[in-house]
Amino acid sequence: MLATRPLRQGSASKKYDVLTALGVHACAGSKFQQRLILRFMTAITARYNWQRDELTMGRTELARLWQVDERTVKRELAKLKACGWLCVKRPAARGRVTAYSIDWDRILSDTRPCWDYVGSDFTTRLSTLAGAAQPADQPDRTVIAFPAAASPSDTEWDHALALLHRADPAFHANWLASVQRRALSQGILELEAPTAFQAEYLNTHAGARITRAVQTFAPQVHRVIVRPA
Structure with missing residues (x-):
């Protein structure tokens, strides 16, 4: 994980870069x-310890920081944990609040489609940073993925998932692995994601990519909609 390695030389610029990506x-x-990401970034800049990869804030403190009630804090933390950005590092105990760690590798993967909006130099820096955080056996992205042979027992979504996995394993693992097929009617394929946040993200940022993959196996599909469970 990026945050678990000491950020020595150039640490300030790296912090600014990952916050810019967010x-x-x-x-x-x-x-x-x-709104969710603004609250997340505010908590990071206020209380995150970059050297220890530790965010230690109780719900009462977060509620005051975000100017919301504690029920809202609980919902927002659940969303951040569901998308994999925030992880419990040390559960709360008597006299001690929960300590969270941040999965910067996951954040870099999820924000990658937006890097070019900042500029090519920014994309180059973040690509280098993200590449350093990848395991040595990361699949070669230059290999062209071809659709698998169709099986009568598989749906168009099963085959599209396999195609998307071969093209981008990280995106598949982060956002698609838990998505289920709901129904296909009049050229509209409905999928189901575990959370509203995940469904909204996929519809907003990956709708065209998912639709193209599905159309490889079901040309009659002209629209894909992801709904929350």
Whole structure:
């Protein structure tokens, strides 16, 4: 994980870069995503310890920081954990609040489609940073993925998932692995995501990519909609 390695030389610029990636990702999203990511970034700048990869804030403190009630804090934390950005590092105990860690590798992967909006130099820097965080056996992205042979027992979504996995394993693992097929009617394929945040993200940022993959196996599909469970 990026945050677990000491950020020595150039650490300040790296922090600004990953926060910029979050900001531009928020600007490209819906008002609900913008609000969630703004709250996340505010917590990072206020209380995140970059050296220890630790965010230690109780719900009461977060509620005061975000100017909301504690029920809203609970919902927002659940969304951040569901998308994999925030992880419990140390659960709360008597006299001690929950300590969270941040999965910067996941954040870099999720914000990658927006890097070019900042500029080519920014994309180059973030690509280098993200590449350093990838495992040595990361699949070669230059290999062209071809559709698998169809099986009568598989749906168009099963085959599209396999195609999307071969093209971008990280995106598949982060956003698609838990998405289920709901129904196909009049050329509209309905999918189901576990959370409203995930459904909204896929519709906003990956709708065209998903539709193209599905059309490889079902040309009659002209629209794909992801709905929350």
